Amino acid sequence: MHYSSILPDVVKIADQASERVLHIYQSDFKVDYKADQSPITAADLASHEVIVQGLRSLTPDTPILSEEGASIPWEERKHWHRFWLIDPIDGTRDFTQRTGEFTVNIALIEDGEPVLGVVTAPALKEAFWGAKGEGAHRRDRTGKVLPIRVAEAKAKKRVVASKNHLNAETRAFIEKIGDHKLVQAGSSLKFCRIAEGRADLYPRLGPTCEWDTAAAHAVLAAAGGTVEMLEGEPLRYGKEDLLNPFFIASGK
Missing domain, CATH: 3.30.540.10 (Fructose-1,6-Bisphosphatase, subunit A, domain 1)
Incomplete structure (x- = not known):
């Protein structure tokens, strides 16, 4: 196609x-x-x-x-x-x-x-x-x-996080990144902010469903970014369980 x-x-x-x-x-x-x-x-x-x-x-x-x-x-x-x-x-x-x-x-x-x-x-x-x-x-x-297009890699990461779903696990992950700037955004716009170069990283250590992420995942991938599970494998769709595992969306 x-x-x-x-x-x-x-x-x-x-x-x-x-x-x-x-x-x-x-x-x-x-x-x-x-x-x-x-x-x-x-x-x-x-x-x-x-x-x-x-x-x-x-x-x-x-x-x-x-x-x-x-x-x-x-x-x-x-x-x-x-x-x-x-x-x-x-x-x-x-x-x-x-x-x-x-x-x-x-x-x-x-x-x-x-x-x-x-x-x-x-x-x-x-x-x-x-x-x-x-x-x-x-x-x-x-x-x-x-x-x-996603931005070039920078020493100080711009980490985008949810306004409504920033849980303790995600906060702990972000703190381990070191020097960073927090960029807040709602819904699937978090992926899009990375895709357009306004953020670098979006860790999601909380529940989402496949439909929450798929469209913006496609946009980010087309812009040169990735969405991977914590083990490093690409996030996949069309599973029996429609819940996503935890993932990290990123630019370069």
């Missing part, structure tokens, strides 16, 4: 979902809670609906796994060599707290690897996308699109 042939359409789908999300974000929305007590709003469901409809039209034969439709059994999923992995809104807490740092995420997975990803930040009016072998790009709030 030539990723460049479908990437503009995937960006368009993400933009359409972002418009629906932003409309709800600017309204007096209601917050409900799932069985695991994670928040969900009408924006999550609206984004899911737009993305699934768009991807089914674009690639009718490619299966889709979404956070808001994750009940597909492993017996079916284990046969998927290529599938779409989406998080209609990553950072729902940022959404409900109105920080603006939530994202819409669409990834294409092939044999466990995220090979194409689109991340939009509707409230910040930013977008990031990338594909294997084709580089990564950022669209700023003025609509200008520029290629992005």
Whole structure:
């Protein structure tokens, strides 16, 4: 598959979902809670609906796994060599707290690897996308699109961390790095800040699911970065257990 042939359409789908999300974000929305007590709003469901409809039209034969439709059994999923992995809104807490740092995420997975990803930040009016072998790009709030690349290695690491999920294990890991600057960001934007050269390292020693990371992982990889488990192996997707192991995302 030539990723460049479908990437503009995937960006368009993400933009359409972002418009629906932003409309709800600017309204007096209601917050409900799932069985695991994670928040969900009408924006999550609206984004899911737009993305699934768009991807089914674009690639009718490619299966889709979404956070808001994750009940597909492993017996079916284990046969998927290529599938779409989406998080209609990553950072729902940022959404409900109105920080603006939530994202819409669409990834294409092939044999466990995220090979194409689109991340939009509707409230910040930013977008990031990338594909294997084709580089990564950022669209700023003025609509200008520029290629992005991870920064060259520096002695003082800029470590990006979660605003809502900075636990004791991650704090301890960061302290061991030595001289560093802490850069805070929400949702999958943490990967994107590394991809555009504004941060160098993102250690995540806490729970995430595959849909939380896949799209931004693809962007970072296309920009020259890596996402590895603590043992040094690449973070993979399409597992029976949808929880990610701990990982470290980094630039050069």
